[in-house]
Amino acid sequence: MAALPLSSFLLLRPAGPAPKYAVTDIPASLREGAHAVLRADDEVVTVKSAGRLVHTVHRAITVLEPAGDDFGRHAVSYDALNTLSYLRGAVYDGSGRLLHQLRPAEIHDRGMGDAGGSFMTDVRVRYADLRQPQTPYTVEFDYEIVSDNTLFYPDWQPQEAEGLAVQAATLRVTTPAALPLRYQERQLPPGSVVARTTLGSQETYQWQLTDLPAVDEEEAAPPLADITPAVALAPGAFEVQGHKGSCATWQSFGQWNYDLNAGRDQLPPATAAKVAALVKDAPDARTKARRVYDLLQGSTRYISVQLGLGGWQTFPASAVAGSGYGDCKALSNYTKALLAAAGVPAYVALVGAGGDQADLRADFPSSQFNHAILCVPLATGSRPDTLWLECTSQTQAFGYLGSFTGNRHALLLTPQGGQLVATPSYGSTENRRERRIDLFLDAAGGATATARTLRTGQEQDLYAQLLHDLSPTEQKKYVVDRLQLPTFTLTKLNLAATAAGPLPGVVETLGLALPGFAVPSGKRVFITPNLLSRLPALPAQVGERQAALWLPRASLHADTVRLHLPAGFRAETLPSAVQLSTAYGTYASHYATLPDGTVQYIRRLELKRGRMPRTAYAAYLDFRRKISIADKAQVVLLKTES
Numbered sequence: 107m108a109a110l111p112l113s114s115f116l117l118l119r120p121a122g123p124a125p126k127y128a129v130t131d132i133p134a135s136l137r138e139g140a141h142a143v144l145r146a147d148d149e150v151v152t153v154k155s156a157g158r159l160v161h162t163v164h165r166a167i168t169v170l171e172p173a174g175d176d177f178g179r180h181a182v183s184y185d186a187l188n189t190l191s192y193l194r195g196a197v198y199d200g201s202g203r204l205l206h207q208l209r210p211a212e213i214h215d216r217g218m219g220d221a222g223g224s225f226m227t228d229v230r231v232r233y234a235d236l237r238q239p240q241t242p243y244t245v246e247f248d249y250e251i252v253s254d255n256t257l258f259y260p261d262w263q264p265q266e267a268e269g270l271a272v273q274a275a276t277l278r279v280t281t282p283a284a285l286p287l288r289y290q291e292r293q294l295p296p297g298s299v300v301a302r303t304t305l306g307s308q309e310t311y312q313w314q315l316t317d318l319p320a321v322d323e324e325e326a327a328p329p330l331a332d333i334t335p336a337v338a339l340a341p342g343a344f345e346v347q348g349h350k351g352s353c354a355t356w357q358s359f360g361q362w363n364y365d366l367n368a369g370r371d372q373l374p375p376a377t378a379a380k381v382a383a384l385v386k387d388a389p390d391a392r393t394k395a396r397r398v399y400d401l402l403q404g405s406t407r408y409i410s411v412q413l414g415l416g417g418w419q420t421f422p423a424s425a426v427a428g429s430g431y432g433d434c435k436a437l438s439n440y441t442k443a444l445l446a447a448a449g450v451p452a453y454v455a456l457v458g459a460g461g462d463q464a465d466l467r468a469d470f471p472s473s474q475f476n477h478a479i480l481c482v483p484l485a486t487g488s489r490p491d492t493l494w495l496e497c498t499s500q501t502q503a504f505g506y507l508g509s510f511t512g513n514r515h516a517l518l519l520t521p522q523g524g525q526l527v528a529t530p531s532y533g534s535t536e537n538r539r540e541r542r543i544d545l546f547l548d549a550a551g552g553a554t555a556t557a558r559t560l561r562t563g564q565e566q567d568l569y570a571q572l573l574h575d576l577s578p579t580e581q582k583k584y585v586v587d588r589l590q591l592p593t594f595t596l597t598k599l600n601l602a603a604t605a606a607g608p609l610p611g612v613v614e615t616l617g618l619a620l621p622g623f624a625v626p627s628g629k630r631v632f633i634t635p636n637l638l639s640r641l642p643a644l645p646a647q648v649g650e651r652q653a654a655l656w657l658p659r660a661s662l663h664a665d666t667v668r669l670h671l672p673a674g675f676r677a678e679t680l681p682s683a684v685q686l687s688t689a690y691g692t693y694a695s696h697y698a699t700l701p702d703g704t705v706q707y708i709r710r711l712e713l714k715r716g717r718m719p720r721t722a723y724a725a726y727l728d729f730r731r732k733i734s735i736a737d738k739a740q741v742v743l744l745k746t747e748s
Contacts, residue, residue: 125202127166127244132273133317140320141174141269142167145244149262153281157345159253161260166246167270169238174269178237180247185229187255187346197236198244205243208234255346257353257418257473259339265318268330272318277337279311285343287311288353290470292336313337325644326726327653328717329464340472346418356471360517360524363418363456367435367519370422371443377427381447391484394448395493399504402441407431408498434478437497441480452482452495455516457529461567465514468526479511481518481527494530501574503610508532508567509659513715534660534712536563536609541665543637547743549672551625554597557616557638562606565661569612573601585616590640595619624743631675631743635667635697635707643734644727651720657690660715669705674747677705681739688729689722690714695736705741 132143145166152160167177178197184190195208215232236245264275281287283304289311291300301312315335323330342354351362373381384401385394409431421436423443432440435454442452458466459477466474482493496502496511512532518525541559561569572581582599589596598617605611624633671677683696691713698706711733718726 123204125198127168127198127246128202129168129170129200129242129244131202132168136271136273136317136319137170138319139269139322140271141171142169142177142271144264144270144272144275147264147272147275149260149275149277151260151277151279151339153256153279153285153287153341155282155345156285156341156343156350157254157256159256159259160250161253162248162250164246164248166244168242168244170242172241174241175237177267177270178243178245179233179235180245181231181233182249182251183229183231184251187253189252189254190232191250191252193232193234193249194247195234195236196246197238198246200242202244205238206236208236256341256344257346257351259341261336261338262313263331263334263336264315265321265334266330268323269320271320272315275315277313279339280308281311283307283309285341288340288342288470288472290338290340290467292338293333294335294337298335321652324647324651324653326655326657326723328656329462332464333653338467338470338472340470353472355524356517356526357523359471359473360456360519361522363517364519364521364523366418367420367439367454370420371439371446372422372424373443373447374424374427377444378447381444385448388448391450391482392493394450395445395482395484395495396504398441398444398448398450399495402437402444402497403500403502405430406437406440407500408437409433434498438478438480438495441495441497445480445482450482452480453518453520455479455481455518455527455529457511457516458514459511461509463514468515475517477511479507479516479529481516501570503605505608506610509564510567512564532563532660533715534662537565537659537661538562538606539565539661539663541639541663543665543667544670545635545637545667546670547624547631547633547672547675549626549674551622551631553620553623555616555618555620555637556598557614557618559614559616560604560606560611561614562609562611564659566610566612569601569614570603570610573603573612585614589638591618591620591637593621593623595621626745629745630678631745632740633669633743634738634740635669635705636665636709636737636739637667639663639665639709639711640737641711641730641733643731647723647727651723654720655718655722655726657714657716657718659713661711661713663709663711665707665709667707667709668700669707669741671703671705671743675743675745676703677741678744679742680705681736681741684732684736684739686729686732688725689718690726690729693729693733693736695739697741707741709737 127145136143145168148164150162169175169178182190182193193213197205199205213232213234215230217230262277265272279287303310321334340353343352349366352358384397388394410433420439421432423440426432426436426440438454442454445452456475457477457479458474480495480497484491484493493505494507496507507530512530514529515526516529518527539561543555543557545553545555547553572584581601585599586596597619600615602613604613624631677699680697686693693711695709700706
């Protein structure tokens with residue numbers, strides 16, 4: 107038999123995988139301004155029953171430059187109710203050739219509570235890192251989650267980060283016709299419509315997105331989640347560990363939560379007797395509530411509990427009474443029980459907490475919550491009053507919610523079901539910063555200053571954390587790092603809690619040494635009195651504004667600065683008064699020479715809260731520019747003696 111030529115063996119050798127995800131296949135319009143491009147995001151949600159769904163994901167991202175390297179790794183969480191079936195991955199070079207298949211040994215697994223802290227959780231994370239030393243490259247991940255917690259359907263928002271373009275993404279949901287899908291489309295491109303089909307007893311819904319350019323986060327814009335296309339999903343009927351419920355209305359969802367925790371608010375007799383003795387001479391319900399809150403803060407601590415149904419079902423109040431700890435649900439339920447023993451009714455309320463957390467979407471009943479607080483309806487004379495309590499903090503002021511849970515909706519859990527209500531609204535009247543500075547100049551150009559600043563409402567939230575959580579040394583470092591002064595020494599710092607009517611406040615007292623602050627130029631000295639409260643201008647808009655104008659917090663800043671002049675100096679020129687009144691807020695500043703020769707500068711800035719169309723940004727930019735100019739205005743002093 108004649109030997110086959112070498113060329114025949116070459117033809118018979120198996121070929122390697124065909125290239126895919128080549129960078130040249132990405133349209134130039136998607137590469138422009140992008141750190142990475144989502145080549146494919148194919149997600150399939152299969153609802154098996156009221157108590158089970160399967161979520162499969164295939165995701166490929168081309169990383170174009172080092173700024174997009176975070177997309178080169180992926181993490182998937184799972185727990186007792188959500189099983190991770192598999193996690194696979196691969197990485198390709200810029201030409202689309204396979205570089206590496208993810209090996210099981212390269213997949214890391216850790217518990218969310220492994221780092222310590224106040225956690226009781228069965229949540230774990232499996233993650234893989236396929237980042238490469240050189241760009242471009244493409245990572246591909248596939249995984250599947252089988253969930254026995256149908257309270258949460260996965261949401262779909264492929265364009266999840268700044269600098270990420272989307273080439274193609276699809277979402278397909280299949281569900282029994284007896285369990286119709288509830289969904290809400292958000293920010294979808296014009297013309298995008300859901301494709302809905304029925305086959306036998308199954309209904310399928312499908313969405314598709316293509317060719318979305320990268321988005322830059324603009325100044326004073328809403329969070330990215332409120333800007334890019336998304337589809338939110340939610341069940342009608344659901345079941346978690348045998349507990350059936352409905353998300354069709356806020357009332358039904360609240361009823362499920364209430365029934366799940368019914369009967370868990372019973373106190374040990376000794377605790378109930380202790381409360382009765384504590385409030386026996388209290389003149390009204392508010393005083394009773396305050397005493398109960400003091401008892402709570404002095405005898406409990408917070409831990410996070412995320413163990414299966416424990417994410418929604420509370421520890422019994424008797425358990426908290428015995429152990430002294432609990433999560434937000436348990437501590438709120440315990441406080442509710444303490445108040446009941448004092449004769450004061452209250453309701454646990456679910457809320458989406460966080461300083462940057464957007465308000466829930468009231469028109470889409472679903473589980474949009476991550477925290478529980480307590481609502482205490484009161485009556486003050488003939489008018490209703492409502493007291494809100496944060497039950498997880500040992501330092502929070504009585505009746506104050508602040509940035510964490512204020513200015514948003516919450517869901518009251520009542521025997522009649524859920525009731526959507528508003529938490530306290532904190533506006534410019536509550537969120538105040540009042541500052542008085544005395545600036546003492548010397549003839550050589552140096553200065554010393556004392557500054558007393560009262561912050562109330564949301565303006566004090568951060569400083570209350572500094573006061574309670576940091577040592578004096580750490581407080582000083584924080585303040586020094588943020589003082590926008592060229593040369594200074596912090597000679598004094600004191601933070602102290604205070605009460606400003608019904609609101610908490612923090613008083614900050616500073617002492618400053620300012621060498622070379624106002625060096626004379628000939629016979630004149632030029633001084634900018636606004637030492638600590640300058641509001642910077644915003645950068646000019648590049649290109650056409652895309653996002654709405656979003657002003658998340660209302661505030662009122664009032665400043666008084668007194669310049670104490672050295673002997674032989676007088677004010678020669680004072681800046682003109684400035685008065686601005688706009689839809690975004692008001693600003694006023696004026697200068698005066700007092701009878702003793704002291705120069706006084708008074709500034710008042712009130713900023714409003716709200717969301718306005720993108721066309722409003724240009725005028726807001728101008729408002730900020732004028733404030734910045736006024737804040738830099740200079741007083742001219744003249745030396746009158748040689």
